[in-house]
Amino acid sequence: MFASLGLHGLKNEEIITSGMLARHFLELKVRKGKIAYLGTPNSAGYFLQYGLEPVSVADIDLEDIDDIEAFVFLDDEGFDWNAGINKTVNFLRRKNLPIIVANSDKYYPISKNDVAVAIGGISRLIESVLNQKFIRFGKPDSQMFMYAFDDINKTGHFTKSDILMVGDTLHTDILGGNKFGLKTLLVLSGNTRPESVEMKINSSGIIPDFISDSILT
Numbered sequence: 001m002f003a004s005l006g007l008h009g010l011k012n013e014e015i016i017t018s019g020m021l022a023r024h025f026l027e028l029k030v031r032k033g034k035i036a037y038l039g040t041p042n043s044a045g046y047f048l049q050y051g052l053e054p055v056s057v058a059d060i061d062l063e064d065i066d067d068i069e070a071f072v073f074l075d076d077e078g079f080d081w082n083a084g085i086n087k088t089v090n091f092l093r094r095k096n097l098p099i100i101v102a103n104s105d106k107y108y109p110i111s112k113n114d115v116a117v118a119i120g121g122i123s124r125l126i127e128s129v130l131n132q133k134f135i136r137f138g139k140p141d142s143q144m145f146m147y148a149f150d151d152i153n154k155t156g157h158f159t160k161s162d163i164l165m166v167g168d169t170l171h172t173d174i175l176g177g178n179k180f181g182l183k184t185l186l187v188l189s190g191n192t193r194p195e196s197v198e199m200k201i202n203s204s205g206i207i208p209d210f211i212s213d214s215i216l217t
Contacts, residue, residue: 016148018138019046022072022102025137026052029098030070036060038088039074039119043102057084060091070098073123073134076116085122089129104138105172109190139167140176149180166215168192170206178206189214 003010023046026035034053037044044054055068057079071092092099106121123134138144152158165182167173168190177184186208188194194213201207 016144016151018104018144019043019074019102021137021143021147022100025098025100025135026070026072033069034067035070035072036068036091037072037074038079038084038122039072039076040078043074043078044072057087057091060087062087062091062094065091065095068095068097070100073099073101073103073119076119076122085126089126092126092130092132099132099134101134101136102138104136104141105169107191109168113193115191139169139172140179142176142180145176145180145182170200170204170208174208175206178208183210184208185210185212187212187215 030052032051034055035044036055036057038057041054041056044056052069060068071088101120101123103118104120105118106124107115108118110116120136120138123136127134149158149160149163152163160181161183163182164185165173165177165180166185166187167177168187170186170192174184174186186192186197188197188211192200197211
């Protein structure tokens with residue numbers, strides 16, 4: 001996929017995702033039992049590899065939830081939004097358990113001009129309804145930056161001044177890079193559009209070091 005975008009030489013083992021960090025958390029905190037999820041079965045299958053049994057929100061029996069050990073927000077697809085979100089709220093009202101958001105993005109681009117609501121946006125809606133805070137993995141939180149920084153230093157000696165954080169979203173990519181002490185490059189080919197970039201920077205106070213139309217320019 002990356003090669004088709006002009007990014008050659010990337011290896012699978014060099015890709016770090018928020019889902020990886022969420023999975024590592026579950027490996028440490030939840031060693032057995034069922035894990036309820038909102039998303040697609042394919043994404044849930046990622047967590048099957050070490051023994052947990054994923055259960056879709058649609059298949060939860062709200063009167064029989066004792067053996068569910070955690071809840072994970074995975075995807076904005078794979079469920080009926082009205083029924084799935086309402087059932088999630090009612091399930092989480094009934095039981096205290098780890099609630100993990102595997103991707104913090106509120107939205108993502110689906111075309112040049114349009115976006116779709118991402119699972120991070122859905123989880124924030126439910127946080128607001130329940131007046132709770134969930135466990136989040138992904139930018140702008142520091143876990144992913146720390147993990148990546150430690151990982152690249154297994155093969156060499158790099159400092160933060162050697163690294164450029166490239167992203168298309170001020171509140172995740174650029175804010176996360178700024179907080180971790182990296183130089184940042186905002187690209188205008190995704191969530192942040194050229195016609196609104198100045199307004200968004202001024203209103204957010206999140207300032208990238210560089211701005212480019214695309215990662216390929």
